[in-house]
Amino acid sequence: MTSEERPLDAAIRALARGRGLPGTLELWRPATWTELDARIREGHPWWSSADRPDHGWLTGNGRAAAPRSPFGGPRPTTGQLALALCDADGRVREAALAHAAGRPAVLPLVAVRTADWAEPVRRRARQVLAAALPGADEPTLAVTVPVMIRVGRRLRGTESTALLREFLDTAPGTAVRALMLHRDRPTRRLALDLAVERGLLPAGELARLAAYDEDTAVRGRAATAALAAGVPDETLPLLLGARSGDVRSAGVTALRRAGRAVEAEPFLYDRSGLVRACARWVLRQDGRDPLPLYRTACADPKTVPDRAPLGLAECGERAADLPLLWELTAHERAQVRALAVAGLRVFEVADHARLLPLLDDPAPGVVREAARALLPWADRLPEQELLRRTGPGRPLHVRVRALRLLRESGSGAYEATARRLCEDPDPVARLRFRRALGIEEAGPRRQSRRFWSWLS
Known part of the structure; x- marks a missing residue:
């Protein structure tokens, strides 16, 4: 050839x-x-x-x-x-x-x-x-x-x-x-549907498919079939331990039908928002209010689960729970700080004076969440505060987020700043800036998109 x-x-x-x-x-x-x-x-x-x-x-x-x-x-x-x-x-x-x-x-x-x-x-x-x-x-x-x-x-x-x-x-x-x-x-989807109709798969095998298959549709169909088989001891451990949030949420929801609603409490702090919502529903159906559980978990800085601040914001009360979230933005663990800021975003906090300093956090996750919280009000942010954070002495993750906020703010200084950062002498920084702005880095077999055509 x-x-x-x-x-x-x-x-x-x-x-x-x-x-x-x-x-x-x-x-x-x-x-x-x-x-x-x-x-x-x-x-x-x-x-x-x-x-x-x-x-x-x-x-x-x-x-x-x-x-x-x-x-x-x-x-x-x-x-x-x-x-x-x-x-x-x-x-x-x-x-x-x-x-x-x-x-x-x-x-x-x-x-x-x-x-x-x-x-x-x-x-x-x-x-x-x-x-x-x-x-x-x-x-x-x-x-x-x-x-x-x-x-x-x-x-x-x-x-x-x-x-x-x-x-x-x-x-x-x-x-x-x-x-x-x-x-x-x-092909896998059709074969699974026929296998379920013909009863070719036991509940445990269906649960393993739901837990480990790479296809979302197969996972969902297998989870539904596994739960319909009604063998909780074989299916629930696999569903609750699945990597997919959709599958874990199905397992959490099934805890109520299995009479095991109390086991939903740890999933209040799951990484998936859908799983957290299902866990709250299961507890409420069992007569327990999840809000006090979140407040108790967030009150002790030594034992607070990483995602407890976000869960608190998802079902909490703004007036009562904002002070606790602000306290957790200074927590020693970066993940707790980041999700406390994410909780502030859920409450649509617009306190620029308190949010802007969070852009200087050493953890990229915290800066990312702070930038997302500030994004709706980017046009009200002080231009000089953002320009200062794009300077060469700042950490790379701070400069990238500040540049994005500068773009959304409509600042007249954005164009020159973006051109300067996209030609940064540090190749790693240059690549990060170009990717953040949607500009392809030139390669041996691919011509990069022209910067000015992207701006137009």
Whole structure:
């Protein structure tokens, strides 16, 4: 493959020369097959006469046959068959389908043909696919099922979707479970839905999926199914310990139904706002007010949980709880200080005189929250206070946030300050400033966006 040749072009050239699809293609991706089909049907003017397929093996005379003509000639190679299945001539595509039976390597392309614009091609492709699916092994299903899901979204793909659903409803449980491990997310989602409907997964396995799967939709569906199974001892520990806040919130909510509402109290200080809200709801349903718990937790500086100040602001009373939050902005732990400032933002505090000094905090998290709290009132901030914090003697995180506030304030000094900081002699600082302002850093293969075009 030349440096300018696209991988799919190289794959088509390999097929035309009698070789198989190169291992560099990601055949598990349904887009690979649909793009391969589109590229072949576009045609390739740069093919040599030796490369250009003539499909002579279909009739023995080099011409496409009518749909019902007998076919002679030798058994086609996989490459010949793949090229014919994607040919621009519908008669060639239909004729090629007669040779696709028992050829699992091209089954994904047969799946593409089930949504073909030509009705005879669609009908023949569905017949071939319906006959091939029951005997297909797991590797073949792994590349074919995602294609069927993808083409099922096309204008003429509804029958393909129905065919897939009919097959999976009766497919061996091992095949459905194998599809749940697929890298294609729509495939995993469909396999999970069918596994739940057919009762193929125990509650504990569903809970593990909810806790560890990378796909949000799979996590949510698995958590719902695990809770519906009604086995708290197997599911709740996994759900409550999940990395995803959505899954933990489902577990916390289920504590009430399991009669274990008291276990929701530690989740009042969870890192997820949704989980904290669910924990408060569970405690209230159990007859306990979470507000005194937050106040007690925040009152002792030695034991205050990191997120207790933010939780206090989320359900507290402005007049009663603001003084406690201001006290916690001086706490020895940076995380407590940062979330106390975040609590002030929840209360929409506009005391610029007290918030501005928080921009000088040594912890970047505190400065970030202080800048967010000041942002709605950036046009009222003293320009000199912000300019002073962009100076070279200041910590980098302070300079970055001050520059952003200067931009939002509409200051006339912003343009010159931004130009100066984006040309800072420190490469780390320069990169941070450019990223903060949405300007790409120049690289060997990427031209950076011009600074003045960004400002315009």
